[in-house]
Amino acid sequence: MTTLTVAQALTRFLAAQYTERDGVRRRLIAATWGIFGHGNVAGIGQALVEYADEMPYLQGRNEQAMVHAAVGYARQSSRLSAHAVTTSIGPGATNLVTGAALATINRLPVLLLPGDTFATRPADPVLQQLEVPYAGDVSVNDCLRPVSVYFDRITRPEALIPAALAAARALTDPAATGAVTLALPQDVQAEAYDWPEEFFAERVWRVRRQQPDEAELDAAVRAVRAADRPLIVAGGGVKYSGAETALGVFAAATGIPVAVTQAGKGVLPHGHPADVGALGHTGTATANGLARSADLVLGIGTRYSDFTTASSTLFADPDVRFVNLNVASFDAHKLAARPLVGDAREGLELLHAELDGHTVAPAYAEAYREERTRWEQRVTAAYTAADEEARPTQAQVLGALDTLVDDSDILINAAGSLPGDLHKLWRARSSDQYHVEYGYSCMGYEIPAAIGVAIAAPGRPVWALVGDGTYLMNPTEIVTAVQQALPIKVVILQNHGYASIGGLSEAVGGERYGTAYRFRARDGGFTGAPLPVDLAANAASLGMRVLTPRTVRDLREALADARSSTVPTCVYVETETADTVSGPPPAQAWWDVPVAETSTRPSAVKAREEYDRHVTARRRHL
Structure with missing residues (x-):
């Protein structure tokens, strides 16, 4: 028997777990991301110090972003290796929910280890505790139940053994993996227990290849x-x-x-x-x-x-x-x-x-x-700029990148209009080059995911493609890339607003309302001058090297410079609005976004007529 705290035992257990498929063995949990607070600093935090040689630690800036980084790592690792993420109780724990939903919807493994309120309840409520009058066993971590493929709260040390084994089983399930949550009350984390040595023995989880019937x-x-x-x-x-x-x-x-x-x-x-x-x-x-x-x-x-x-x-x-x-x-x-x-x-x-x-x-x-x-002729037309001295369209940015990359490059995107353009236009050279998260299409995924991918694929050029709206959602992990000396390449496309939703809004009668990043006009709408935000300066303030091309010609040079850079580098480019010549081909199939059934505004009435025309084509396949 070995006497350890619950947190120490969990850390040692995780360090001894492996996956194996087709004879290739990998660490199941290759590292743990963490932001510490009173709910985990004395438990998991202390254990990570105790076993730093066995469990690498990665420092994050935002809890949701840490999950995104872990998911990027797992996807690049073909779900055969994953990361853990630890947070304190309270806002640190609830910040995990979006990342957990993304992981489970995309069926990508990540282990979440949020702190929890005291199991023994020596003082009630403690700092950041959610009080629920009708139930004494509810905490904010219960928000993670519906977005986890496995959830457990470890209220006694001995309960860790079956829970840890169940967590590893869920993380390695080829059919139903996703976010796995082990909620850890802060007092239980620090509690000592006599553990059987077998709990820390190396264990290999074979990822099965099921034969069809x-x-x-x-x-x-x-x-x-x-x-x-x-x-x-x-x-x-x-x-x-x-x-x-x-x-x-x-x-x-x-x-x-x-x-x-x-x-x-x-x-x-x-x-x-x-x-x-x-x-x-x-x-x-x-x-x-x-x-x-x-x-x-x-x-x-x-x-x-x-x-x-x-x-x-x-x-x-x-x-x-x-x-x-x-x-x-x-x-x-x-x-x-x-x-x-x-x-x-x-x-x-x-x-x-x-x-x-x-x-x-x-x-x-x-x-x-x-x-x-x-179709390829249409792609080439969208990629090609008639004037090398003009500002590029978004499609032309992709075209410039297309001429530069080889099968070692990895492109990451998740939200805005870029997923549509990439899906239609991009010419993927390798099976893992195209990394678009579109199960949850989560704004703010790209930059932290690029960090996870860069950790999983060292030496390969990793590009995070983001619009200005996505960048403003979650740029802080740039600091992590700088700290870890990960030479990710961030391409910011500045179009002054939520351009994708603006286009959708226009199509469904919403008149692009509330989608532009502009000052309020006298009529109350956001139709004034563009906001004077400087995203290039912001990226530089976080430690990135920043390039600011103005023309298509400049863009080609900047992208080539970024690709060869050995430090985190940002390419900031203001894009021209696409037109029917240089823009990507329009949607080739419908998407159901219900339109107001009644309205006094002509745009909504027209959009509803178009919607009613399309909806008749829906069918149930039986």
Whole structure:
């Protein structure tokens, strides 16, 4: 037996946990992020000092941002390694909720260790305690229950043993991972207990590759063989399975075109003969045209969000049927599909073997490749500036970056209009180059996530692409990048407001109200001059090296400079409003945002008429 505090025991336990898949072993919890307060400084804080050689510590500036950094690390690590995050009770703990929701929605593992109020209640209430008149066992940490895949409150030392094992099980679950919360009362953290030595022994959690059921496989094979116009929809599950090569081989052999979700973009490198680009509201004309006429959709590792299905309007063929290969049974059964529950790589290899010699009609393959070529011409037009001395559009910023990167670069984005432009336009060179968080589309994710990615992928250029609205939400982890000497590259696109929501507001009759960063005018609206904020100076004040290109030509030079920089570097660029020539192609599919059913304003009346026209295309797949 070994006498340790609960916090010390948990730290030692976490340091001895490993994952293993395909013979490769990794630390389950590679480091712990922390901001300390009275609820964790004497417990977890002391334990991290005690075992600094076994558990690396990372200092953060904002609790939500620490979770984002941990999620970025986990995604870059293909969910096989994760970080822990510790906070005090009170605002530190509740600041975790947004990050936890993002992690669970995107099914990315992160271990949350918030402090909690006293289990023994020597004084009641203590500082930052939530008092609930009808329940004595509720704390603010209960906010984390609905956004966690596993939650426990450790009110006795001996309860840590089953809770820690359950937490590790949830973190390594290939089908249902996400945020895992162990709430730690501050008195219990510091309490000593005699622990069995076996608790600290190295333990390997093997990430299983589930084989599909033979009957389900047979049904899937028959469905593919019977289809004239099949389409593959590839999601993030392909990446987390490491199934990119298997998908490429399968698609090349069968000729079935592959459309990708936000999470799946990059599973086939740009230029693969079966790649038809992005699907859905932010998709390409090529992929969406194929989706509308497909008689069979083979979904692989996708959860079919409303952007992917264009709010249930995209798959329009009356006889369309679905086969879903997914490790999560919940997702495999969506859209009344023939389920194929299992690991994506294993399932693809079995499908390939069973479909040996089967291909789509040559005319079908030729037609979609011609359409893809036409789409690429539209991308090139959006990327190309007619005047090198003009301010760039947002698409031209992406075009300048496109000419610069290779397969080692990683691009991170989450919110605003950039996810749409990136999904439609970006030419992904590698499976992990495209890192757009679009499950929660959380403003403020990009910069801290870039830090997590840079930790997971040292030596690779990591780009955080943000608009001014997103930057103002959460720039403080720049300090962490400077402290850790992580040479992330932050590209700030200044368009003076919430441009994406402004465009959506205009489309649904909201007249861009409340979306511009401008002074109030006499009529009360935000229609005055742009606010005199200097984001370049702000980034510099936080320790970044800052470049401020003014023209397209300057931008190319600045991006090249940033890419080779060995210190955290910001490229700040004011963008020109896109027009029909230099802007990206408009949405190729609908997205359901309900419009006011009655209004006295003409813009809302017109928007409702357009909404009623689109909504008739919605359907239930049964």
